[in-house]
Amino acid sequence: MTVKYNRIFLFLFLFVSSFELTAAELKIGFVDISSVMRDAPQADSAREKLQNLFAPREKAIAKNQKKLVKFEKDFSKNAAFVSREDKVKKERAIFILQRDIKRAKQEFNEDLNIKRNDELNKLQKLVFKTIVKYAKNNNYDAILGESVLFANKRVDVTAKVLKLLKKQYKNNK
Secondary structure, X not given: OHHHHHHHHHHHHHHHHHHHHHHHHOOXXXXXXXXXXXXXXHHHHHHHHHHHHHHHHHHHHHHHHHHHHHHHHHHHHHHHHOOHHHHHHHXXXXXXXXXXXXXXXXXXXXXHHHHHHHHHHHHHHHHHHHHHHHHHHOOOOEEEOOOOXXXXXXXXXXXXXXXXXXXXXXXXX
């Protein structure tokens, strides 16, 4: 029984040591994708683009919400002094404005999410292409990403990929 365990241990030792020799010959890098996606100038540009595109609609919704608050205050303040017919008209106007604001918010959020996802998808493709380009230009055998539990600073090429993205951003401006 002991001979069997010794053989298994010897086999595992040889297997692990041969893997270490093979790994030493490989050139492996690591990229922190989330920090690249957060810190790339293209990400800032996409955020700014979304802000500029959707700010007018957001302001219009806010303006209508203020208008609604004013209508509701005026209605509650003057409800006792208004005829039944005027009261019904004002309630209906408030209801319509509430519905319009709700609909505008839903459309705004849907459009924003679609556009944000489009921009995120473009950025992800660009980051992937840049990482592949960096890896090929620097003769890497593998670049690891998200599911790495530990990466030594020696193999972390995140800053170099970000530098390349910044260079591309400047060239495309």
